[in-house]
Amino acid sequence: MATAARRHHDPEIRGFASDNYAGAHPEVLAALALANGGHQVAYGGDAYTGHLQELIREHFGPRAEAFPVFNGTGANVVSLQALTDRWGAVICAESAHINVDEGGAPERVASLKLLTVPTPDGKLTPELIDRQAFGWEDEHRAMPQAVSITQSTELGTLYTPDEIRAICEHAHERGMKVHLDGSRIANAAAALDLPVRAFTTDAGVDILSFGGTKNGMVFGEAVVVLAPERVRHMKHLRKLSMQLASKMRFVSVQLEALLADGLWLRSARHSNAMAQRLARAVGAVEGVEIIYPVQANGVFARLPHDVSERLQKRYRFYFWDEPAGEVRWMCSFDTTEEDVDGFVAALQEELAR
Known part of the structure; x- marks a missing residue:
């Protein structure tokens, strides 16, 4: 069917700023078209x-x-509200997305307090939790009422099922509940090569x-x-x-497209593999230091600030800690593979200048 809309971007432009920059998977777009047409009950009463x-x-x-929702911040805010009272607090890593990148929404919208803990790798442990669990x-x-962890973490690292189980047991023993921020949960499942319930349901995660x-x-995401x-x-x-979508079928059918035939894992395995390819290549380049283990689909590195600024004019990416020269x-x-190889070649050219 024809449309009056016009393309306003160059689809050949690539970058490494965020997996949010990518478009939609063709199978997801096909699922949306499949769910269109006719009438379905609104607000989640639909067949999808x-x-x-x-x-x-x-x-x-x-x-x-x-419970399908519109976005990740909404999923986190709704989840944390469901675990806490108005006087409640949530223990999380200092680097957690709910603390750093959600505009204060957990505290302003959910009316809860975040109790943060510095971590060397983005991961909490029972010992680190106890710094705030009192x-x-x-x-x-x-009042500490919940613990929130991220899998994979904001630094691209992974919890093992045993590590999550230890956190859940520790939290539950102290009367607290456990939330897992799984914005990149597919990358974690793919990297661990385990059923997703092995490090969620079976490990004791509550939501x-x-x-x-x-x-x-x-x-769309889902709580x-x-x-x-x-x-x-x-x-x-x-x-x-x-976060209640009236035409919820269009969120649900996308989640079905991911889950029904393993698309979520196939896509995550691919993005993880591209991160490994990138890490191997840049790790061999003099002047570049990889600063965290590359376990999912992110590579964190340190390089000269001026090199990063020039490289950003050719490929979009973000500084992670700009004063320290750290990028993501x-x-x-x-x-x-061509995207990765082209980026590495550009990086080498800028380092040589």
Whole structure:
């Protein structure tokens, strides 16, 4: 069907700024077209959202329930509200997305306090959690009621199932609940080569944010409740937080496209492989230092500031810690070997100048 819309970008331009920069996977676009036409019940009463629940239970276990939302910040805010009271607090890594990149939404919208802990690799441990896990009866201090971890982390590192299990057991013993920010959960599952429930449901996670936009969806994520006895009022909180989609079938069918036939893992394995290719190549370049283990689809490196600034004019990417000269390069489901090789060649040219 013809359209009056026009293309306003050059589809040949590539970058390594974020997996959010990539477009939609063709199979996801096909799924959206499939779900179009005719009338379906609004606000999640449609056939696509109903079928999504079956898929979610296949991956996460028989008690799991998905609540599709618009975006990752919404998924995190709704999840954390479902675990805390108005006087509650959430313990997280200092580098956590909920602390650094969500505009204060967990604190301003969810009305909770974030209790942050510095970590060397983006990962919490029971010992690090205990730096903030105290004062439950102190009315002068926000009450620690939940722990939030990210898989894979904001630094591209991974938790093992045993590490997550230790965190969950530690938190539960202290009366706290556990949220997992899974904006890149597919990359973690692909890298660990394990069923996703092995490091979520089976490890004791109570609720998670399931990411799709960074893995080929046009828009949308899902809150997945794993322990319903620990989670409260999800339906009402999703609506209150402006995350209830009226035409929810168009979110749910994208999640179905990812989950039904392994597309989410195929895409994640590819982006992970491109990050490994990039890490191997830049690791051999004098003047470039890789600063964190490359375990998912991100490469964090340190190089001269002026080189980064010149390189950014040729390929988009972000500084991670600009004063320290640290940058982040992200690979996507549509990153090609040619993209990686061209970027490395450009990097070498700028270093030689």
